[in-house]
Amino acid sequence: MPADCATPVLEGRLLLDEGKFIELPVRFLYLPEAPYSVVMEFPGFDAAVGAWEFSRDLLWEGLHTAAGVGDVRIWPPCPTHGLRRLRIMLQGEDGTAMVEVPAKPVRSWLRGRSFALVPRGRESERAAVDWDAELTRLVRGR
Incomplete structure (x- = not known):
């Protein structure tokens, strides 16, 4: 995996209960x-x-801002309350987990590496699926 495509391993935390957590290494990957x-x-x-x-x-x-519906929801850091971590809730068949990761390296990685590889709004140029052609095909009933 090229270094450009992954964050360094971040010091995440899996929240167990109010004020209780275990350390959890987290890494984000991006593939163009x-x-x-x-x-x-x-x-x-x-x-x-x-x-x-x-x-x-x-x-x-x-x-x-708070984002997501369904299996993945994300809340931003709240400096007013001393929170500098991004909170990510993951819901699956086996339950729900709340993971916190430091926000600053995630923001830096998205801006400096991920968006440098494929700028926001330009994803369709790299997608393996030609969505315009697929939509045309569906509309025509083929």
Whole structure:
């Protein structure tokens, strides 16, 4: 994996209860071949922990305002309350997890590496699917 496509391993935290957490390494990956999404993985944990793929725009929006509906929701840091971490809620079949990661390196990585590889709004130029052609095909009933 090229270094341009991944954050360094971040010091994440898995929240267990009010004020209780365990340290959890987190890394975000971005592949220009899948330009609309990022992958959040947990290096050093076995495959059962898994990885989560979700919208790159959702991650960016979550740095600024509460974002997401469904399986992935993100809340921005709140400096007023001394919170400098991005909070990411993951909901799956086995339950819900709240993960916190430092916001600054995520923001820097998105701006400096991910958006440098594929600028926001230009994802369709890199997508493997020609959405215009697919829409035309669907409208024509083929």
